[in-house]
Amino acid sequence: MSIYAVNKICYRVVHEPGLRRALAEAPEEALRAAQPPLSGDELRALLAGDVGTLSKLGANNFLLHQLGRFKLLGLDLPSYAERIRAAYRNG
Amino acid sequence: MGEIVGGVGVPHTPHFPGIVDRGEPLAGELRRLYGTVARHLTGLDPDVIIFFTCDHYNIFFIESLPIFSIGVAPSAGGPSDYRELQAYEIPIASGLARHIQAHAVRSGFDVGMSQEFEFDHPVTVPLHFLTPTMQIPIVPVFIGGLMPPLPPAWRCHGLGAVIAEAVTQLPDGMRVAGIASGSFSLEIGGPLISPHSHTGVPDLKWADRVLALMGAGQVDVLVTEANEERLSRAGNAAGELLTWIALLGMLGASSPVFLEAQRDFGHAYGAWQAGLPRPATSQELPAGRRLP
Numbered sequence: 445m446s447i448y449a450v451n452k453i454c455y456r457v458v459h460e461p462g463l464r465r466a467l468a469e470a471p472e473e474a475l476r477a478a479q480p481p482l483s484g485d486e487l488r489a490l491l492a493g494d495v496g497t498l499s500k501l502g503a504n505n506f507l508l509h510q511l512g513r514f515k516l517l518g519l520d521l522p523s524y525a526e527r528i529r530a531a532y533r534n535g
Numbered sequence: 536m537g538e539i540v541g542g543v544g545v546p547h548t549p550h551f552p553g554i555v556d557r558g559e560p561l562a563g564e565l566r567r568l569y570g571t572v573a574r575h576l577t578g579l580d581p582d583v584i585i586f587f588t589c590d591h592y593n594i595f596f597i598e599s600l601p602i603f604s605i606g607v608a609p610s611a612g613g614p615s616d617y618r619e620l621q622a623y624e625i626p627i628a629s630g631l632a633r634h635i636q637a638h639a640v641r642s643g644f645d646v647g648m649s650q651e652f653e654f655d656h657p658v659t660v661p662l663h664f665l666t667p668t669m670q671i672p673i674v675p676v677f678i679g680g681l682m683p684p685l686p687p688a689w690r691c692h693g694l695g696a697v698i699a700e701a702v703t704q705l706p707d708g709m710r711v712a713g714i715a716s717g718s719f720s721l722e723i724g725g726p727l728i729s730p731h732s733h734t735g736v737p738d739l740k741w742a743d744r745v746l747a748l749m750g751a752g753q754v755d756v757l758v759t760e761a762n763e764e765r766l767s768r769a770g771n772a773a774g775e776l777l778t779w780i781a782l783l784g785m786l787g788a789s790s791p792v793f794l795e796a797q798r799d800f801g802h803a804y805g806a807w808q809a810g811l812p813r814p815a816t817s818q819e820l821p822a823g824r825r826l827p
Binding site: 499505512529 | 591592593596597615616681682722723724725726728730732733771772
């Protein structure tokens with residue numbers, strides 16, 4: 445599946461409080477239920493809050509930052525920003 | 536026939552209403568800038584407002600991503616993406632919206648028709664400051680300025696001109712103004728963010744250039760320079776400039792009666808009155824200069 449599955453999760457985070465609760469309480473279960481399904485790499489990166497890798501895989505950065513905005517998957521906006529900066533620091 | 540009477544351009548930073556409400560240090564400047572533009576808009580005495588905006592992946596994402604679309608519902612609420620902000624139900628001039636959409640399609644613009652949606656903050660934040668009682672119905676014109684491929688600036692400018700044509704077919708005496716919503720240089724969540732935030736202004740030089748060209752009424756130069764590659768270097772939200780370019784297309788060539796930047800944010804506040812001529816010289820104004 446394309447990176448669209450990651451983008452769709454980030455889109456839904458903005459509009460579905462139930463998904464935000466599920467991601468806070470049982471993130472792996474919530475992510476495994478996503479449709480379309482996430483690839484293994486996408487799932488691992490999301491669970492690790494590895495937004496740098498997801499960004500480099502082609503995830504939409506505007507959508508991706510919503511994970512930090514809603515403090516999901518171990519992120520907040522400062523840590524989100526630092527991980528993006530770190531991912532691109534060396535090109 | 537209907538008359539285009541003028542327009543304004545403003546940013547829509549979602550934190551601004553809270554900053555003003557809490558009386559934070561920036562509040563006075565925001566009150567002055569939005570207030571100046573609001574007074575101009577009120578003075579135009581419009582019956583309806585054409586509102587140029589970029590959906591922030593809230594209306595269009597799952598089913599389709601139209602390059603252009605016009606909202607034709609009787610009204611729509613919002614903001615859908617910042618529930619903590621003041622909620623509004625915004626009236627839409629549905630009949631006019633359908634007329635403009637049909638005229639645009641027949642003129643060669645493939646403009647979609649959105650029949651049910653919620654507005655997001657790029658619409659509600661400007662209206663919160665400019666027409667807080669929501670007494671003036673709007674026609675929302677959505678321009679795909681955030682997710683590449685972006686529409687060419689000349690196409691957005693042309694869409695504005697076609698909307699102006701549609702307005703001339705309206706009953707006599709109807710006064711139509713425009714609002715453009717967005718930044719000139721802005722990165723949100725991507726690699727061009729600042730060292731201290733999840734946002735940034737990656738290309739202040741471009742934002743200054745936009746301001747100078749607008750100030751000088753050199754819309755044709757702006758349209759030529761605002762290509763997709765240039766906009767992408769100015770940030771992943773810099774395509775919001777296309778809303779301003781569409782507004783300028785609707786207004787026809789003219790200089791602003793007010794234009795002032797907030798350079799730290801990569802955006803500006805502007806006001807235009809229709810029918811004013813382009814300046815006799817093409818000398819550019821210094822960036823950030825306020826016009827009389």
